[in-house]
Amino acid sequence: MKYHSIQEARSMTGTRLILTAGVPGPWGEAAKAVFRLRQVAYAPVAQELGGSNDEQVAWLGIRNAPVAVHEDERPRSGWAEILFLAERLGSGPSLIPTDPAERALMLGLAHEIAGEQGLGWTRRLMIVHGPLQAGPASPAYGFARFFGDSYGYTAEAGAAAEQRCIDILTMLSAQLARQQAAGKRYLVGDALSAVDVYWATFANLVAPLDDAQCPMSTDFRAMYDSSPPAVRAAASPALLAHRDFVCATAVGLPFEF
Numbered sequence: 001m002k003y004h005s006i007q008e009a010r011s012m013t014g015t016r017l018i019l020t021a022g023v024p025g026p027w028g029e030a031a032k033a034v035f036r037l038r039q040v041a042y043a044p045v046a047q048e049l050g051g052s053n054d055e056q057v058a059w060l061g062i063r064n065a066p067v068a069v070h071e072d073e074r075p076r077s078g079w080a081e082i083l084f085l086a087e088r089l090g091s092g093p094s095l096i097p098t099d100p101a102e103r104a105l106m107l108g109l110a111h112e113i114a115g116e117q118g119l120g121w122t123r124r125l126m127i128v129h130g131p132l133q134a135g136p137a138s139p140a141y142g143f144a145r146f147f148g149d150s151y152g153y154t155a156e157a158g159a160a161a162e163q164r165c166i167d168i169l170t171m172l173s174a175q176l177a178r179q180q181a182a183g184k185r186y187l188v189g190d191a192l193s194a195v196d197v198y199w200a201t202f203a204n205l206v207a208p209l210d211d212a213q214c215p216m217s218t219d220f221r222a223m224y225d226s227s228p229p230a231v232r233a234a235a236s237p238a239l240l241a242h243r244d245f246v247c248a249t250a251v252g253l254p255f256e257f
């Protein structure tokens, strides 16, 4: 993917989407998929993984990614803000159910995947927990310290993260099983919604797609693929098959970043 610099993006109009360049970050991949499905044209802009990203901070006051900037509106970096921006700007079928109860369920499930203390958040705490417990002698300590400090790590939260991931995956597996028992194809309601997209993109943190579908460096793959068996087992075969189906039919393969 060809990225613009922050400097270029500042002087552009339209919709710009700041993404961590070169890696399949689940929040960024989800934002890209949501924009694509809503047919929102955007200019990709590079953020540096774990970098100080000074120019971005000077412009928007936000260091990480993704960040969507539409015209001269305020920047949007939370998954829900980005989703509602795509709903407003885009066209075609909505990614948010119209039925109020289905809508609430969809947004709640999406939070459990992409929000604070959701699946992505707690898998990240799991990833940094080992090196932080091992201490500064661990080769991954510096990386883990930075990400731990940036995203809510405490020794207590780190220790609780694995069970939290298992609980979320068990709950998503049960939700899909209920839907399938009712003859329904998607996680909520009768149609594709944003939560299917969040699951399809965040599942990489549990059972990464292969290199042909989602190329990544050996180190990155080892990190994404480091779930202990109990976490992996909490994602039912049907839930993983649903990821494959949503990637093939909605998100688009291979992932490109």
Ligand SMILES: N[C@@H](CCC(=O)N[C@@H](CS)C(=O)NCC(=O)O)C(=O)O
Pocket: 020, 025, 026, 027, 048, 049, 050, 051, 063, 064, 065, 066, 077, 078, 079, 080, 114, 115, 124, 150
């Ligand atoms: N702002 C997002 C969360 C985004 C997020 O956690 N991004 C991380 C993904 S690991 C990131 O940008 N990491 C790269 C970095 O911190 O430099 C939300 O609230 O939905």
